[in-house]
Amino acid sequence: MYCLGLISGTSVDSIDAALVKITGKELDLNIELLSGINHDYPDKLRATILEVAGGKPLSMEAYAQLDEAIALCFVEAVDKIKQNHPNIELIGSHGQTVYHRPPNQENIGYTLQLGRGEIIANLTGITTVNNFRVADIAAGGQGAPLVSKIDAYLLSDPEKYRCVQNIGGIGNVTYLPAKKEDNWQKKVMGWDTGPGNMLIDLAVQKFSNGEKNYDKNGEWAAQGNPYLELIEKWLKHDFFQQPPPKSTGRELFGADYLEQCWQDAQKYNLPETDFLATITDLTAASIAHNYQQFIKHPIDEILLCGGGSLNLYLKKRIQAHFPGSTAVRTTDEVGMNSDFKEAIAFAILAYWRYVSKLPGNLPQVTGAKQERLLGDIHYPL
Incomplete structure (x- = not known):
């Protein structure tokens, strides 16, 4: 059909x-x-x-x-x-x-x-x-x-433990245990991880006076350095501590939240490039925080999809939060178009x-x- x-x-x-x-x-x-x-x-x-x-x-x-x-x-x-x-x-x-x-x-x-x-x-x-x-x-x-059931039947692997991480305006994950496990379907998990591209896009619009809508390939953020003290502060937000099931949207991580983050950054006198790097790394760090808090089994692969999978700096920062044997790839590499x-x-x-x-x-x-x-x-x- x-x-x-x-x-x-x-x-x-x-x-x-x-x-x-x-x-x-x-x-x-x-x-x-x-x-x-x-x-x-x-x-x-x-x-x-x-x-x-x-x-x-x-x-x-x-x-x-x-x-x-x-x-x-x-x-x-x-x-x-x-x-x-x-x-x-x-x-x-x-x-x-x-x-x-x-x-x-x-x-x-x-x-x-x-x-x-x-x-x-x-x-x-x-x-x-x-x-x-x-x-x-x-x-x-x-x-x-709502995509987790589809992820389970199209992207699960017999041996590998995977996370399918969509990065749209908001990020969401599906955790896929290896199919070798008994009752693996019952162990599938999924939830919204927090901001995806939304805060990055809003920051780019702010700094470009509306001339740009997104940070192509993460090239602007890549010119700066993330400020870890700010990220640690932002990760204390109640949403990141809330266990699944959970979902969120622009109502929580929209323009008002970005303005709060910008005000938090003023005391550190961050240049725009460092703020963009920091707000980008918040997405990466929040993904890692969610996995570490709520997934107990080591993860073999993170499969990225959505618009954020094209942000090379964001992908690099996600990999930096998983320095061990976890591979950060895109769903394209396993046969599912990420766009x-x-x-x-x-x-x-x-x-x-x-x-x-x-x-x-x-x-x-x-x-x-x-x-x-x-x-x-x-x-x-």
Whole structure:
């Protein structure tokens, strides 16, 4: 079956679209990536999304307009793929997260992804599955991360203990024990590790007066040196101490948090390059901190994916926090495209929902009370 996965992450850098050919049954799948593109939002729409995700209030009319505008951009991404691949049979659209509140003692969890699935289905003529996270939250889960079940069945190794580390705006990990272990599936773990690219991107935008959105290859940060005393201070944040299951987003590690970090740095008179190196190393150090706190078995490989896997300085800093026998690689090196892995995941989740009728969540990862079918199905007119 030809399935198209769509997602725009918390960085709001683009809509990722990945067309895959899925063969096999239930959990025993073969995945072939046929096409992948990045479709940019118009600048004005991207700015609005970032404002809303940062807490700007909206009227209901403005909310509806934003929801529809995002859906139409997702449709544009589908149309681009369809030009060369008109045989798409199913779409799995994550949409655009603008708000995420994990459950806690005071609140039931809540998550909101915009980009209406019914619009995508009707305008493309293709059955569309969206709204993947709410069923897990309704079952008491975090609604994230949702890729861990896919990681388990596509990237586990008979002998090696792996961590699949996605670095988007927020970082998340799937811990994969070696398949030689008894009941290895039950030992799979996953959670959000904290900031990924988000703080780095915000710092670059701040220092470049908006002329740059990200640090290409980490070249700017590589000119500085991380200030370890600041990183140790920041790692005392409550989120880093909280055991899994846990998830986070722009609400916790967004512009306000970066400003707090910048104020913390003022007493040390750090130049911009050193601050960028330090905020980059916070992502690397927080990944290492999470693994050391919550994973008991030595890790043979860390497989990076997402936009952060292209940041060579960040990759170097992650390796520096694992100086022993742990190899830091990318998922490309084991046969899974690192740029489009998240989009591929939502194509598979849609397939599991629509074709296989299989639950898409792992309760030990999200904290849900039970497995659930994920996603709402929208049929075209």
